[in-house]
Amino acid sequence: MVTEMRRKPAIRSVNTARLVYLLICELAGAAIANHIGGPDKIWVGIVVGLVVAAFFILVETLMKQFTLRGFSNATVGLLIGVFCAWLLSRGVISLIEATLSGKVEQLEALVLAIHVTLYSSLGFLGAVLALRSGGDDFSLLIPYVRFHKESTPGPPLLMDAHVITDSRLFGVLNAGFLEGNLIIPRFVLEELHIMANSPSASRRARGQRGLETLERLQKNDKFRITIHDSESDRGSDTHDARLMHVSRLLSARLLTTDDNLTKAARLQAITVLNINDLNQALKPKIAVGERIRLPLVRAGKDEHQAVGYLPDGSMIVVNNAANKINTTQDVTVISTLETEAGTMVFSELFEREE
Numbered sequence: 001m002v003t004e005m006r007r008k009p010a011i012r013s014v015n016t017a018r019l020v021y022l023l024i025c026e027l028a029g030a031a032i033a034n035h036i037g038g039p040d041k042i043w044v045g046i047v048v049g050l051v052v053a054a055f056f057i058l059v060e061t062l063m064k065q066f067t068l069r070g071f072s073n074a075t076v077g078l079l080i081g082v083f084c085a086w087l088l089s090r091g092v093i094s095l096i097e098a099t100l101s102g103k104v105e106q107l108e109a110l111v112l113a114i115h116v117t118l119y120s121s122l123g124f125l126g127a128v129l130a131l132r133s134g135g136d137d138f139s140l141l142i143p144y145v146r147f148h149k150e151s152t153p154g155p156p157l158l159m160d161a162h163v164i165t166d167s168r169l170f171g172v173l174n175a176g177f178l179e180g181n182l183i184i185p186r187f188v189l190e191e192l193h194i195m196a197n198s199p200s201a202s203r204r205a206r207g208q209r210g211l212e213t214l215e216r217l218q219k220n221d222k223f224r225i226t227i228h229d230s231e232s233d234r235g236s237d238t239h240d241a242r243l244m245h246v247s248r249l250l251s252a253r254l255l256t257t258d259d260n261l262t263k264a265a266r267l268q269a270i271t272v273l274n275i276n277d278l279n280q281a282l283k284p285k286i287a288v289g290e291r292i293r294l295p296l297v298r299a300g301k302d303e304h305q306a307v308g309y310l311p312d313g314s315m316i317v318v319n320n321a322a323n324k325i326n327t328t329q330d331v332t333v334i335s336t337l338e339t340e341a342g343t344m345v346f347s348e349l350f351e352r353e354e
Contacts, residue, residue, distance in 0.1 A: 025053035081126025085118040154180040158252040165210035
């Protein structure tokens with residue numbers, strides 16, 4: 001049901017465009033038939049207009065996944081193929097005319113056939129090769145020159161609903177650690193809207209927080225947010241599959257906090273930035289013998305122990321410090337223990353040498 005709701009806006013727009021095009025074709029066919037054959041032939045023009053419109057609508061349906069970027073690549077490839085055909089035809093036609101002149105009766109028809117074959121074949125090959133090539137391959141056409149948008153400092157960042165609803169997102173972006181235009185697929189935006197209207201209080205809170213984060217980003221001149229409309233190859237594709245499809249389509253980095261999506265995307269050679277990985281990398285590495293200034297806030301498991309917390313939430317147990325609770329002390333790390341819940345750190349009060 002959610003998938004159908006996501007598709008409705010795009011389907012309505014496309015169907016409206018098809019209907020308008022169909023009406024224009026029928027009106028044009030009727031007008032041409034009336035001008036040529038009179039009022040009695042108007043029905044012929046309407047039928048011809050309907051056939052023409054149906055043909056091009058069928059072509060448009062078959063090209064559903066053909067994007068504007070693909071069209072521009074195909075155009076460049078077609079021009080290259082036609083240019084190569086023009087160069088090749090100069091020599092081939094001259095050779096044929098010099099060799100077969102006076103020996104073949106229909107030399108002009110042969111020359112025309114060769115022209116059509118060369119231009120159509122090389123144009124087709126050029127367009128197909130361009131569609132199969134990556135964006136960097138076009139730099140071979142003009143050596144040592146690459147084109148970049150001035151407003152795009154790096155590959156775009158494709159954000160999913162998990163990262164948008166994460167309270168850390170705005171701080172990470174605002175700090176300047178990540179650069180690039182921000183892209184949000186429309187189906188992700190619709191998912192946030194559904195979450196914000198959910199009967200579940202926690203889900204509704206996450207959806208509202210995500211929409212508020214997007215509003216803050218949009219009001220900030222440092223960021224450029226683009227809503228991208230894209231449909232996957234199959235309507236049965238999962239939400240994660242659609243995200244990876246759009247990421248490959250736009251050559252974008254995928255920004256998320258979903259560990260399962262991160263693993264699946266990296267298996268498909270998609271660049272993934274997981275904020276959880278950044279959080280783990282920024283956690284301080286505590287070594288044995290290190291001295292730490294630590295506020296002691298509560299008693300430990302044993303009577304003589306006190307417990308304090310680092311700014312990142314790491315817990316440190318201090319031996320023989322029960323009488324120092326609610327004070328800030330210098331402690332020395334004596335051991336660390338890795339557990340499923342994280343790293344446990346044990347320490348003692350720092351003793352100054354006389």
